Amino acid sequence: MLRNSLKLSFRNLLKNKVYSGINISGLAIGMAGAIIIFQLVSYHLGVDRYHRNAARTYRVVVDLHLEDGSVEKEKGSAYLLHETLKKEYGDVESASYLAQKELTIAIGNTNPKKFLEKENAAFTNPDFFKIFDYQWLSGNAAVLNAPNTAVLTERYARKYFGKSNPVGQYIRVNNQENVVVAGIVKDYPELTDFKKDIFVSLPTLKKLVPEYGYQDWGWIDSGRETYITLRSAEDRAAFEKQMPAFSKRYYGADSKVFHYHLQGLADVHFNVDYGGKIKYSTIIMLGSVGLLLVLIACFNFINLSTAQAFKRGKEVGVRKVLGVSQAQVFWLFIQETALFTIIAFVLAIALAGMMAMLLTDWLGIHIQSSDLTDIGFVIFILILLVFVVAMAGFYPAVMISNFNPLLAIKGLAGQHVNGHFPIRKGLVVVQFAISFVMIAVSMVIILQSRYLKNKDLGVDKDLVVHINLPDAESGKIATFTNEVMRLKDVASVSFFRTPPSAQLGSGGSIKFENRDWEKFVARSRVADNNYVKTYGLKLVAGRNLAASDTLRELLINQKLVKALGLKSPDEALNRRLLVGDADKTGVIVGVLSDFNNSDLYTEIEPTVIFSMLKRYRQAGVKLAHLGPGTIQDIERVWSKQFPDQVFQHSFYDDEIARFYQREELTSRLTSLFALLSVFLSCLGLFGLAVFSIEQRTKEIGVRKVLGASVMSITGLLSKDFLRLVLIAIVIASPAAYYFMDKWLQDFAFRIDIEWWIFAISALVAAGIALLTVSFHSVKAALMNPVESLKSD
Known part of the structure; x- marks a missing residue:
């Protein structure tokens, strides 16, 4: 039975190549977008979650409440904080101070090899390796108690010493101190924000930078952070209640300024107020876009399936007369949808692979298109397939299985289908409303990114070379x-x-x-x-x-x-x-x-x-x-x-451009997914236009015989679809304004949301839709009326 059903499904797929191609392409593009967004979101949600103590690890941050009422959020902390918290609070299991500092490293005595480490070096204490999980290949964390000791990652051990054993060898730091390599740890995984390869002991920091305010509670530097692990995650609330008294004890009259609190490790990656990489709102936006892409693809499938339904009316009528039940007809068409979905999924994996390479290059992080060893990804794929089959197949299957067998055999099933035109039109409106919002929001993000790059800052940033001064x-x-x-x-x-x-x-x-x-x-x-x-x-x-x-x-x-x-x-x-x-x-x-x-x-x-x-x-x-x-x-x-020292230079204008890297990436991502949504919407519109023109072939022939011009016929065939697009634009404009205004609120300096942004977005959406429909409208209008009138 299943074999016969699959045969029939394949025959139907091959018989209607155009519609099948549109359906499969639409589903493939929608699922590819969803897959790549899932992997992107999964990457960010997984950052530093792998640490054993992640649920009870916190960064101690401070909000500076100034007398003018403003609040400055500071991720850094005083040097004394980590030692004091561990000594005075029993809830604190481990406390670590992580101080990032640019270092010049020299290897060898005669003609030493020199390296400038700008981002990869930090000073810390042994508790860092109790809080965060690293696999030790040689030595242990206790080596960082001593001055002039360092721990390297495996890749940096190879970088500095090649194949020779690095343990016991010396590196010269900032041309001031000889530091012995006392331990090696395995390279950090991709899913971490702690991308450090050189860990030097804190006593060494005091020798290299003696002028730093190590005993000054007010000396707070953004590049020097305190992390703690509590004995239990439930201790957080009680611990934070003690912070005001802690501030009063060490800051005295200034305690009203220094408000310490804990930031969960899971929040470090997302809270941009404290230097996070990406906002939670961006993750929610990406997830929503992925869902919308799948929905648009499913709407296309529903529209084309219901439009074609009456063509299979006789088949359904004969099946019912021969005793096939309504439920069996329903499951037959669900099975066909599943076949389309599986074929589309195979294409989606290939498309997602190409998109993953593009995003990896843009974002500087490794994005996988598929990973069947990841149970989360496998579960997502299963949910995606079931969702697509149910969403795309349920309504058409119900509608087709409800055909009256007598009407269907007489070829009058089309009368039944005509009652569903408002639903198809409604889905077209929804599709283009989504596309219009994405086009308009993409335009604002692009314009704001351009504004940030080109705004007059009151300084001359061109042709200025910056050089570090050792x-x-x-x-x-x-x-x-x-x-x-x-x-x-x-x-x-x-x-x-x-x-x-x-x-x-x-x-x-x-x-x-x-x-x-x-x-x-x-x-x-x-x-x-x-x-x-x-x-x-x-x-x-x-x-x-x-x-x-x-x-x-x-x-x-x-x-x-x-x-x-x-x-x-x-x-x-x-x-x-x-x-x-x-x-x-x-x-x-x-x-x-x-x-x-x-x-x-x-x-x-x-x-x-x-x-x-x-x-x-x-x-x-x-x-x-x-x-x-x-x-x-x-x-x-x-x-x-x-x-x-190692000479390294940068251009000032490039440094300023890097301030807005996040906006540049957001601009690229929204543009990419807006393009996909528009393409999907037009793909569905293309299929509906083909179907609509096929139904009106004789009408077109009669109109041409009566003297109608190609232009008038093209306008007649296009105006119904264009009207739907214009309705979508009107409905979607308030939503577009809301999202644009919400995104711009983060900037002290921002563009205005002008009327012409909506006008251009509307012209783009309507223009693309018109081109999509006009292609077949013109083709139909140019057809020989004799051939049109002979069509059955």
């Missing part, structure tokens, strides 16, 4: 400046801690003249007197800083002038300002036009600029022209002053 020594800086300024392509050189627009920056309270501490925080930019020229900052009052190695004079921005309640920039000149971040007082000698001192998620903040040689960490070289050998010339000069 040693802020006055003599070396002066020599480097003099020599590099002799290069024909160099316009200016500046030394500083961070550039004008940077996501990382310091700041603190300020005291103006004899007033009390201000209720707001001012951001600090530590830089020399060439900073203004190099970055094209604009003075609106006063003069630039005089050359100095320490804080004597200050530049402030207009935002700070307003925050201080001064009437004009001139009123701020020659007034004294105590900078809490530096614990020194200087004289305001100039006021700068406002510039964005962070990314465009945040408003322009009050800012103060001052010189302090010992805090300089970078050099900025402004180029008049970028020639073929310009960077090599700069490297040659730099290497003379810092021969033991």
Whole structure:
């Protein structure tokens, strides 16, 4: 019985090649999109969930409640925190301090190999390996109790020492300390945000950076985080209740500023307020898009199946007359749907594989199209197949199995089908409504991404080369400046801690003249007197800083002038300002036009600029022209002053573009899935147009005989479908506006949602639909009327 049914299903599939091809293609594309989105969502939901203690592991974060009512969310913590929590709270099983720091590594004594490790190096204590799961190949976590010890991952052991045994060998760190390799751990898996390959002991950090405020509770750095494991996940609420008393004990009167709380390990990857990689809302959006793609594909199948139903009316009528029950007819058509779905699924896996390669390249993470060893993926596939078969097959199977056998045998089943036209039209409206929303939202994301890249930040970001400064020594800086300024392509050189627009920056309270501490925080930019020229900052009052190695004079921005309640920039000149971040007082000698001192998620903040040689960490070289050998010339000069360091440069405009990498990826993803949704909708519309024109072949012939033009016939055949698309656009516009406005709310600087965005999106959707329908309309209108009238 099953064999015969499958034979009939295959014959029907081959008999109606066009409709079968459209149905299979639609289902394949919809399922491919769903599969790739499932794998993408699974990747993000699985990050760092594999650790044994993940459910009771937390990052200790602090919210800084400032007197002006604002709250700064800080993922970093004071050095003292991890030791204090473990010593004073019995609920804390393990506590670790993880300090990321850029390191220069040298291997060997004569002609050493040098490596600059920007992201892969960190300082930590043994508890890190109790909190997070690593497989030890040699040594154990206790080696990190001693100074000048390090643990490497397997791949970095090979990178530094090749095939020789790395344990017991030395690496030279920052040309300051010899550190022995005391342990090797297996490489970290893909599903982690802790992508570190060099773990150096905390006592070594104190030797390398002795000036850091290790005993200062107020010294908080975003690159230095505290992680703890509680003895039980149920202890979290009780532990957090003790945090206010903890802050009062160690911060005294300032405890109202420092609000500590725990962030679950599962939340670290998603909470962008504390440096997370992706928002939960983006995961929900992706999951919704995957479901919508499958629904659009199923709607196509329903539309084409019901449109074709009357063609099989006689077959159904004969079956019923011969004793086949309604239930048997129902299951026959469900079986056909299952056959279509399985064939489409095979194609979907191939399509998902191609999409996975594209997304892996875009996102920088490995996305699999299929993994049958993953039980979660297998369960998803089974649910997807059952859902598609039920969603796409149930309604057509019910409708066909309900045919009246007498009407069906007489060829009058079409009368029965006509009652279902409103449902088909409704599904077309839903499909294009979804597509319109995705087109409109994609347009806004693309426009906002372009706006972020091109907005005037109040600084000159073009042709500025950034170089890390390993040693802020006055003599070396002066020599480097003099020599590099002799290069024909160099316009200016500046030394500083961070550039004008940077996501990382310091700041603190300020005291103006004899007033009390201000209720707001001012951001600090530590830089020399060439900073203004190099970055094209604009003075609106006063003069630039005089050359100095320490804080004597200050530049402030207009935002700070307003925050201080001064009437004009001139009123701020020659007034004294105590900078809490530096614990020194200087004289305001100039006021700068406002510039964005962070990314465009945040408003322009009050800012103060001052010189302090010992805090300089970078050099900025402004180029008049970028020639073929310009960077090599700069490297040659730099290497003379810092021969033991690795030269590495970056361009300022590229750094700023990386601020908005998340938006760029979101733009690509939404554009890709919007394209898929439009293609699926048009695929269904194409099939319905073919069916509709087949039904009206004689009418077209009669109209041509009576003198109708090709244009009028094309318009007649297209207008019904175009009307459905226009209805979809009207219905979907409020939803599109809601999603666009919701997404833009994250940005302090954003585009306006203009009427023309809706107009262009509508034109795109309607234009694509019109082209889809017109192809067959024109073809039908050009047909010889004699042939049209002969058609049966």
